[in-house]
Amino acid sequence: xxxxxxxxTVFILFLLILLPKTALADSFQxxxxxxxxxxxxxxxxxxxxxxxxxxxxxxxxxxLAITFVQNKNTANAKLLYKNIIATSSNPxxxxxxxxxxxxxxxxxxxxxKVTKAILNVNTMGNVLIIDNVNVNDxxxxxxxxxxxxxxxxxxxxxxxxxxxxxxxxxxxxxxxGSGYINAPKITLKKIEINGLTAYNVAALVADLPMHTSGTxxxxxxxxxxxxxxxxxxxxxxxxxxxxxxxx
Numbered sequence: 046x047x048x049x050x051x052x053x054t055v056f057i058l059f060l061l062i063l064l065p066k067t068a069l070a071d072s073f074q075x076x077x078x079x080x081x082x083x084x085x086x087x088x089x090x091x092x093x094x095x096x097x098x099x100x101x102x103x104x105x106x107x108x109l110a111i112t113f114v115q116n117k118n119t120a121n122a123k124l125l126y127k128n129i130i131a132t133s134s135n136p137x138x139x140x141x142x143x144x145x146x147x148x149x150x151x152x153x154x155x156x157x158k159v160t161k162a163i164l165n166v167n168t169m170g171n172v173l174i175i176d177n178v179n180v181n182d183x184x185x186x187x188x189x190x191x192x193x194x195x196x197x198x199x200x201x202x203x204x205x206x207x208x209x210x211x212x213x214x215x216x217x218x219x220x221x222g223s224g225y226i227n228a229p230k231i232t233l234k235k236i237e238i239n240g241l242t243a244y245n246v247a248a249l250v251a252d253l254p255m256h257t258s259g260t261x262x263x264x265x266x267x268x269x270x271x272x273x274x275x276x277x278x279x280x281x282x283x284x285x286x287x288x289x290x291x292x
Contacts, residue, residue, distance in 0.1 A: 072098070073105060080108065085115040100245050103133045107141060119149050124234055126151075128244040132275070132291075159240035160291040166190065168285060175268065175287070179237040181207050186265035189253075190287060192278065194269030197233070197248040203265045204231070204250045211250050219251065226251065236272055241289055247271040 076091030092109040099105060106125050113122035122145070129142040167174045173190040180186060180199070184206055188197075196217070204211065211229035219228050228249040236243045248271065255261040279288040 073108075076108060076112070080112060080115075085112055088112050089116055103129055103135050103138045107138055110142070110145060114145065114149070121234070123149055123151055124244060127242075131242060132244075159242070162239040162241035162289045164239060164287045164289065166285050166287055173280070173285075173287065174264070175238060177238070178265070178268070179235075180265070181234050182237075183207055184265075186263050188265055188268040190280075191267040191269055192273065192280075194267045195271065196230075196267075197236075197246055197269045197272045198228070198251045198253075198266040199233070199248055200252050200256045200261065200266055201250060202256070207233075209250070214250075217249055219249065236268075238289070241276075241291070243272050243275055 072091045072095040076088045076095060079085070079088035079091060089109070089112045092105060092112055095105050096102075096109050106129055110122045110125035110129070113119070113125065126142040126146040126149075130139055130146070133139050133142075164175055167176065175188050175190050177185050178188050180203070184203060186203065196219075199207075209231050211231060214229035214231050216227040217230050218225055228251040230247060230249055233246045233248050234244065236246050248266075251266070253261065253264075253266065255264065273289075275292055277290040277292055279290075280286075281288065
């Protein structure tokens with residue numbers, strides 16, 4: 046048995062001991078069996094389900110990444126490998142992810158781990174606005190930085206631009222200026238600001254009043270706690286700066 050297989054076998058046994066006997070554990074076990082049987086499409090669906098239940102689990106991330114590779118989805122595989130390298134404290138999984146990234150032609154050595162960003166922000170009254178927020182490597186837009194919002198939100202227009210479907214998305218009831226609405230909950234693969242990156246950010250598709258009135262411009266929505274949870278956040282209002290540091 047190869048060294049990589051031995052490492053993964055140990056990780057799997059350890060993970061299955063820790064996981065409760067729930068749909069998460071069942072999905073992960075089913076994914077392992079499907080992967081070993083070369084049924085990669087079904088394995089991906091199982092690992093996706095497990096990942097949705099525990100998005101901080103590096104072993105699930107890694108197995109989803111290598112399944113993406115088998116299913117020729119190299120873009121998403123690279124994102125997960127980079128996410129593990131940037132956020133994991135497990136040296137073995139980091140090393141495996143670097144090797145996987147290299148096999149996909151992306152040099153892990155050139156992937157710099159940015160852990161702190163100082164953002165100069167614009168103000169509109171008491172509202173802080175961040176420019177040049179890169180979403181899914183597909184759009185650079187502005188966001189309102191809102192420490193009081195549980196979720197990050199994006200406009201319907203941006204969701205359409207990113208080709209995000211909300212047809213089967215679960216909905217969350219939220220309060221807006223116009224009353225309560227049911228907003229589809231989706232996952233943004235990547236949000237990057239000044240080289241500092243958050244992956245797999247839970248977000249809602251919900252238009253702000255300025256979107257419905259047509260005055261939003263390139264303001265995409267709100268950056269809420271679902272984005273900020275991985276960072277230490279310092280707001281320096283006299284300097285109009287926000288400092289984000291990886292926890």
